[in-house]
Amino acid sequence: MVASSLRSFIKDVRGAKTLADERSIITKQSAKIRTKLRDDHLSNEKKRVNIQKLLYLYILGEKTHFGQVESINLIASDNFVDKRLGYLATILLLDESQDLLTLLTNMLNNDLQHPNKYIVALALNTLGCLSSTELARDLYPDVENILQTSNDPYLLRKALQCNAKLIFKDRSLLEIFPLSIISSKLLENPIVCTHGVLLGVCKVLQAIFISLDNTLQKENGKGDTEDESTEQDLQQDITIIRTISDLIPQLSTRLSSLNSKNLEPAYDVQGIQDPFLQCELIVTLKWFFKIGNHLNLDEITQYNNNFNDLLTQLATNTSAAKNPGNAILYEVTKSIFELKLTQPLRVLGINILANFLTPSKNSNTGNNVKYVGLNTLIKVVPEEPASVQRYRKFISQCLYDYDISIKFRALGLTFAIMNEQNLTELTTELVKFLGEISKSHYSYVTSYIDMDDSKDLIVYTVDNLLKKFEIYSNGDEKAKLDTLLTILKISGTFIDLEKTNEFLIALNNMDDMKYKIATFSKELTQILDPKIKANTLIGNASLDLVMIWCIGEYTDLIKLDSSTDKKIVNDNSIVKYLSDLNDKYRLSHDTRMVHYILTAALKLSSKITNGQCVENLRQIIVSHSKDANLMLQTKSVQYELLFNQPDAVKKLFLQAMPKFEKKLINATSVQRHNTTISKAQNQNNDLLLDLLTDTVEKTSPSEVLKPVETKQRDIIADLLASTGNKSQHTGETSTSIPIEVVTLPSDAVSIHDGVELQVYEKTIDISPGLAHLELYIQPKNSKISDIQPLCAVPKTQKLTLSQLRPSNNLDVGKFVKQTLKITGSGKLKLRIKLSFQKDENPASESEQFDYKLDKTI
Template identity: 30%
Template sequence: MSIKLRELIRSIRACKTAAEERAVVARECALIRTAFKEDDNQFRHRNVAKLLFIHMMGYPTHFGQMECLKLIASSKFPEKRVGYLGLTQLLDENTEVLMLVTNSIKNDMSNDNQYVNGLALCALGNIGSNEMCRALAREVENMMASPNPYIRKKAALCAMRIVRKVDEIEDKFNSKIGNLLEDRNHGVLLAGCSLLTALLEVNPSYMKEFRRYVPSLVRALRNMVTSGYTNAAEYDIAGITDPFLQAKILRLLRLFGERSADATDEMNDILAQVATNTEGTKNTGNAILYECVLTIMSIEAESGLRVLGINILGRFLLSRDNNIRYVALATLQRVVNVDQQVMQRHRNTIIDCLKDADISIRKRALDVTYSLVDEANIKSMTKELLNYLLVAEPDFKEELCSKICMAVEKFSPNRRWQIDTLIKVMCLGGNFVKEQQREKFCRVVAATPELHSYTVIKLYFNMKESLSQEALVHVGVWCLGEFGDHLVSGKAVGPDSQPIHVTPGDVLDLLYDVVRKPPTGEKAPATHCLVTAALIKLVTRCPSEFEKIRKLLRRFDCSLHVDLQQRSCEFLELLGSDWDSHRAGILDRMPVPEKEIGGAETRVVGDASIDEVPTNTSKGKPGKSDLLDLNDLLDAPREQQAPANQAPPPSSGGDLLDLLDAAPAANPPAPQATPEGFLDIFSGTPAASQEAPPMVAFEKNGLKVTFFPRKEADGSVTVLARFANTLSVPMTNFVFEAAVPKYVTLSIQPATGQVLPPQTDLVTQTMSCVNSTNGEKGLLMKLRIGYVCNGAPVQEMGQVGGFPPGF
């Protein structure tokens, strides 16, 4: 004979090893199998009970499934109870033998004993298959009308299973919902709410039909909230009347009130009562308040009620219980867009949660803080986050830096503030700034020519102070290579209005320090690759340091890192004399992908002029004396500038249109022309066009500008300007601008390069003109040309006429 259940438990607990435990279980399972074969009815329920315990420990017990069915068919309640327990634990809805128990469950549903009825309903509600639910649905429906509240409750819960398993009879219990919701027994009412929630989840179209029960739910909730409720003592838990039922009703009201103003009006008062009368000193009350707030935020509640709900969450944030604070932050994250103004009142409390010792609360608080950022508070919120970045733990800094960068990109008031803030982030947590954020920073800088000088100078001095922040070093090295000419030009001034003097040697020394002290680990080769790219770029920006750059590049031509070695060898080859005429064009600034600049492309630049020494004034603001000459040339002409993707030379004083306070005309750019064009098959001339002989538009100090005009079939004039440098040194930072009379509309394409190599004419620029007088008035142009030669800025003015008649 097998041992009792308690003896089996004691034997298993006494085992010291897993092998001993397996031996005890195997021996007992063998004895149980023997008893089942001998059809031992006396101890069948004991053996099934022991199988349940063995099943809980993870051992196979499938051989006892049929014994559960035999126990269910027994007339003794203790055996029937063990049989149903075994049925629900040892079998599931996919077990084939489950259909054999359908008739036993049906018989037990009509039993005179309410507890037998309850066992049958529980079994069907837990593991009933589609076939079983369909076969027993009528019996469950009849039991929902039973005078016994115990049976009504069990039947309603069983009906939830049937609704979810059988689609075609989901409406079978709709007529019973009203009686369940009007029941005075809390258990029946709770089961009715659960059944109604399941119905609405399965078929949301029932929402309109069941909204008529909102007054019943409101009345039941008011009875529980009222302190003088007669049965309050029976359901009291920590001073709250039946918190489980209150929470269930609040969730149901949330479903009914969503997108329904009429239903919301019916529940506004009771929600206000729950929010104000529920005590929040214990978890029981906090649970009700939590559900109440979620309901308020989900329905069409009035503003005062929403304020009350958010204030409740604000009180949760002041709790000492981490769970309550976490729940509050999670809820605030869900409702942050409901009423931003009210949320701002709790901003300081939310920010204080960033300093919590619990990492989960800090992360959730960061999410809420990020959601609170908008254009109105971006500066103050960013300041708070930067202050916290100073003291944040290392494992939290990466996410914090990412949130700051995203907020700045999205809401920055202007480009200068955006660049300043991102540099601060990289100075404080540069080792945690993601690669994607660094690339976005570089694109924003490249797309803002007015701030090239300001940015490269600021990065230079920040790098001089510390080379420990990886992101700062990487973007700084990139900017030194691209815009190093601005750094050594001597045109920038500091806060004390004194010129900033940085020599090319200082720039090379800083890069040498980066090479000697790069970020450790796998990031060192990546840093060296950026340094080599910056060095080769500086060949044209700082030509006086040619040999020093060559020496630094030779440090890497034998590197074990393949990419670094290849870069250095190719760059050293580029320094050879064979490439003298092409080097300047190859090392021109990188173009900016217009569609990838990010959220700042529509921002204003900000105050950039205070950091530039303009040509015509010593007080930091661009003068207009010589610029107005261009404007006054031909009876107040319209001006157009190419949508340049490179920076103007420091001497140009900034953007021509900005300085003249003129807005560019909204004309689509003309297609770029080539000297050859598409030749007509017979005449050998460009099809449907009229070419004119080349004309020299400007020639001075080694610079020659030649125009190739051509009249198109639509009457417009395309002018290809070719720029020749006859000197032995390159001309860098080249910018070509033009102005035309009012009767002419001018559109200029970007130049093919910003550096004119010596003894070449490789750089071209295309202009398109539309003469509104159809050639009655001749085409005239006023030119302004700027470039840097031998480190000195040059600016020239010119005038072009003599275009062929009809152009």
């Protein structure tokens, strides 16, 4: 039975036991609504019920296009209830690109002149939400008329908010906007100038500044080729800024008085007087000084010291015990760093952010405040590294928070502040952190934390620690070796074998051979001692791999070391250990460990003299000569041939591994701290999809046999040369490949002009069900690195992206190309987010925009 009222409809949908039942209820109700809305004799009361159901369908994500015209028709009613619902439905069901908006022009024009202020307010809300450029130009005179004639603070507030939206849509409206009305009528009249009107004034001023900022960006992007229109727009906007610069003292005074202790009960929010207005005033003043300092306008720069004092007052007088106070302090901090103010103020901003890491225990928003503090500190580390260093203790405490996102942000900030001086201290803390989260049942586990999250944290921590060890390679090698082994013992079960190769490279390249041999001798003794049931290595494949590699490389040195217990570590025990590992991993699905075991057995055969042990090693190799895995079978046959060669020949091939030459990481370039955990979260079917990152082939040093130059090539050398080892390229010089140069096609169209990036689009082909597009991305003012484009399309379409060409690093003036293939149906719409790093700055920046093509597939 189809529901007859909205309440019963919602009850039926929520009570559906299966997805099929829910779909059946929605389909029947949607068909009923469609039929009812076609009835010309349907009363307005029943129309309202059906429109309400339609809005519920919209919330559920169902198609509601068939009710758009009826929503507009409902606005034409003289009944306020009908108008209110009609305007709400219109705002939700329509967007700015639809032609149906032309039907609204007359209705909005009439309602903007209506004697009922609440109907006028509805029209202003709708115009602000849905105004296209044409609609903004047609109806702007009505909005301006309200500003000039009305003295009702309620209407003035709505009109100012709407005016700000219209200026966003069409900057040419600034030419006719009466700027004098802000000071003469609004700010100087205490009856009219309520908190709501002040909010509206702030929004209008911000719209003016953003319009000017866009003009400045266009001017900087065009350089010598800027056209006359852009220059005229700039001069006009500068004139406007000079005109409104007189508002700075008034706005500063009002902000200072709001921050005083004399509270008005009507605007008190948890002991803070109107935090919404305070935040908007701070943002507005920030825009004043950002534009004024950039253009060096004396009318604005003369107030710089006053603004610095005001920010200090706000930071001192605002209580951080409640969330409203934190919101104000956060805006103060953003203003300090965006305006690049003096060093004492930057230190003050760091102190505010550090206080965010220890919010009040009585606050229910503690985790939100922590996240904001950590996320902002990561961005400001390059500007004030020493100030952030002082709060290492608070940052380390965040590592043990319940929230997984806070853990990741704390890790990112920890690696951002890590340097050669605090490497040992922070590494000790991170090893302790790894020990806690590696436990299967650690003390702070909750229903919101599982071992999958722990694995992501472990992999992220180990990955970045290895990078830091590469950057700061001149430290204490003994401590480094102990740390690496501790990490392997703690978290080896979570680390992929490919990542373990990084450990092997680090271990192999250490110069302190004496301590390295003594350490591995101790570890091998613990493993082989039958009295010690500390075979905690069972299941730890990463540590097994390291020990297999060390047996192949250092057995002869370990046996000669004075600290080695010869009763435990001898030829028989070592060979038995290898044989046991071979039996353990030969039946596993992942055969990579067997490759290492075979290589270790071959190398070990040249380091021992016990005949029975040598035969046992040969049996390990021969056991895989008929393996189902072709690679193992080939390697087994080749190794058997080499195994049977005289010792003099074998030792030439099985010499110790040389040092691995790796591309060093510059200490000034720090890795990205934004975590990329691939867990999709659906958000209205318009979520930006994570793209696949470039796959990097890791080196497998334990499988490499050192190449030996000989004058004669025998059959053994030929067989080894044909082995498909992926890691034989270590230390080899690669031939330089010419870099592809991407040029901008003449028919490409500019679709985004941002602060740092300019984006162009070229349409290759659009046919029914298929579209091919190309995006060209160009940095404007700075060198850009690690560009990560994220794109999304409507749910009726599917998007396929190619890799960036030629690379994701760009110099100023160069282009990078991205190819898009879209299949499906509907209008072509793109939401694009570009994440990148600027001038090797560790802070990740991003620009996001929407692009709609006037075509369908």
